[in-house]
Amino acid sequence: MIKVGIVGGTGYTGVELLRLLAQHPDVKIVAITSRTEAGLPVAELFPSLRGHIDLKFSTPNDAKLTECDAVFFATPHGVAMAQAKELLAAGVKVLDLAADFRLKDVKEFAKWYGMEHGCPEILAQAVYGLPEINREAIKKAQIVGLAGCYPTSVQLGLAPLLSPASTGGKQLIDGNHIISDSKSGTSGAGRKAEIGTLLSEASDNFKAYSVKGHRHLPEIVQGLKAIAGHDQIGLTFVPHLTPMVRGIHSTLYVRLTEAGMDVDYQKLYETFYQDEPFVDVMPAGSHPETRSVRGSNGLRIAIHRPGNGDTLVILVVEDNLVKGASGQGVQCMNLMFGLPETTGLTQIALSP
Numbered sequence: 474m475i476k477v478g479i480v481g482g483t484g485y486t487g488v489e490l491l492r493l494l495a496q497h498p499d500v501k502i503v504a505i506t507s508r509t510e511a512g513l514p515v516a517e518l519f520p521s522l523r524g525h526i527d528l529k530f531s532t533p534n535d536a537k538l539t540e541c542d543a544v545f546f547a548t549p550h551g552v553a554m555a556q557a558k559e560l561l562a563a564g565v566k567v568l569d570l571a572a573d574f575r576l577k578d579v580k581e582f583a584k585w586y587g588m589e590h591g592c593p594e595i596l597a598q599a600v601y602g603l604p605e606i607n608r609e610a611i612k613k614a615q616i617v618g619l620a621g622c623y624p625t626s627v628q629l630g631l632a633p634l635l636s637p638a639s640t641g642g643k644q645l646i647d648g649n650h651i652i653s654d655s656k657s658g659t660s661g662a663g664r665k666a667e668i669g670t671l672l673s674e675a676s677d678n679f680k681a682y683s684v685k686g687h688r689h690l691p692e693i694v695q696g697l698k699a700i701a702g703h704d705q706i707g708l709t710f711v712p713h714l715t716p717m718v719r720g721i722h723s724t725l726y727v728r729l730t731e732a733g734m735d736v737d738y739q740k741l742y743e744t745f746y747q748d749e750p751f752v753d754v755m756p757a758g759s760h761p762e763t764r765s766v767r768g769s770n771g772l773r774i775a776i777h778r779p780g781n782g783d784t785l786v787i788l789v790v791e792d793n794l795v796k797g798a799s800g801q802g803v804q805c806m807n808l809m810f811g812l813p814e815t816t817g818l819t820q821i822a823l824s825p
């Protein structure tokens with residue numbers, strides 16, 4: 474059994490990790506931390522876990538994390554980077570759900586996250602946690618910076634159009650003018666109290682935010698450049714807050730080049746994702762719904778080409794807490810421990 478510790482067990486991604494890992498056949502959860510709820514039985518805070526988890530929360534100091542085989546950080550940015558060195562030295566595999574190990578450029582990290590990077594040498598060995606793009610590197614990694622929620626939907630939505638393995642090296646789209654119009658449910662903002670996610674603020678309401686620049690922009694651009702193998706990527710990314718709890722819906726707009734006008738995009742996407750257990754390319758003309766992935770690690774994609782013109786519209790849905798966070802974490806953990814990638818992740822979505 475893999476002994477797992479979770480730092481930040483009281484947040485939304487933390488409790489989602491508990492839900493998934495409690496049913497994982499090869500995992501024993503041995504430590505769950507909370508600074509605010511230390512001593513409290515986990516199932517008292519989360520009755521959904523009664524009968525499944527009989528541990529109590531412990532403080533991050535009391536938790537014997539160096540005795541774990543794997544530790545997940547479901548914490549705000551900056552927490553994992555302060556503890557990663559000690560854990561790695563003890564032979565523990567580290568999976569960070571925050572952004573400490575996503576951006577490879579420490580100056581970019583400081584600019585977008587407002588703090589200096591605490592361990593650039595560990596950042597250099599960290600692998601980006603997006604299995605459909607980076608599977609072989611994740612298998613060998615000791616530390617993984619899991620892809621962000623919006624970045625997962627945008628990168629997987631665009632990868633077949635940019636990856637040379639898919640395009641045969643042709644520039645099918647104008648990479649300098651990509652638009653991502655993305656919407657998230659309120660759980661994306663976490664469980665902490667914030668005015669913007671109060672019921673009376675977020676329900677019966679809809680708005681864009683961070684149009685000037687969201688911290689996922691540099692992460693997505695870094696990822697798209699790596700997928701494309703060149704730097705000619707320009708992205709307009711506009712996130713929105715929707716009055717739902719779970720789910721991300723990204724509508725991606727790309728302009729086709731001359732070389733891209735005669736391609737069968739449905740076939741291109743189906744071929745690219747044919748062996749991927751968690752990516753569903755829906756029949757042409759589909760309109761994927763967020764609830765079709767709610768509670769599951771699946772990501773669904775549909776491709777549209779209105780009027781058979783030069784604009785391709787790609788629709789992507791995922792559950793931000795599963796494929797956008799904790800499910801992706803379990804998927805990466807499976808790879809890091811040589812398990813079948815789908816272990817513990819075969820839940821069907823809750824619909825309705």
Ligand SMILES: NC(=O)C1=CN([C@@H]2O[C@H](COP(=O)(O)OP(=O)(O)OC[C@H]3O[C@@H](n4cnc5c(N)ncnc54)[C@H](OP(=O)(O)O)[C@@H]3O)[C@@H](O)[C@H]2O)C=CC1
Nearest residue numbers: 481483484485486507508509547548570571661663664798
């Ligand atoms: N929500 C989402 O959809 C997604 C979130 N993420 C990322 O995952 C991380 C967790 O997100 P989420 O679960 O939503 O956040 P929450 O705000 O819901 O939870 C944060 C957790 O971290 C703990 N925590 C806070 N500060 C510290 C600290 N200094 N040391 C140790 N523990 C701490 C809190 O527990 P306590 O205060 O009791 O110690 C709490 O359990 C964030 O970095 C987020 O950006 C990534 C993808 C998607």
Ligand SMILES: CC(=O)N[C@@H](CCC(=O)OP(=O)(O)O)C(=O)O
Nearest residue numbers: 571572621622657658659661662
């Ligand atoms: C709705 C909402 O507020 N979503 C969050 C993004 C989700 C998140 O937690 O960000 P990381 O993936 O970088 O960890 C936001 O826009 O800040």
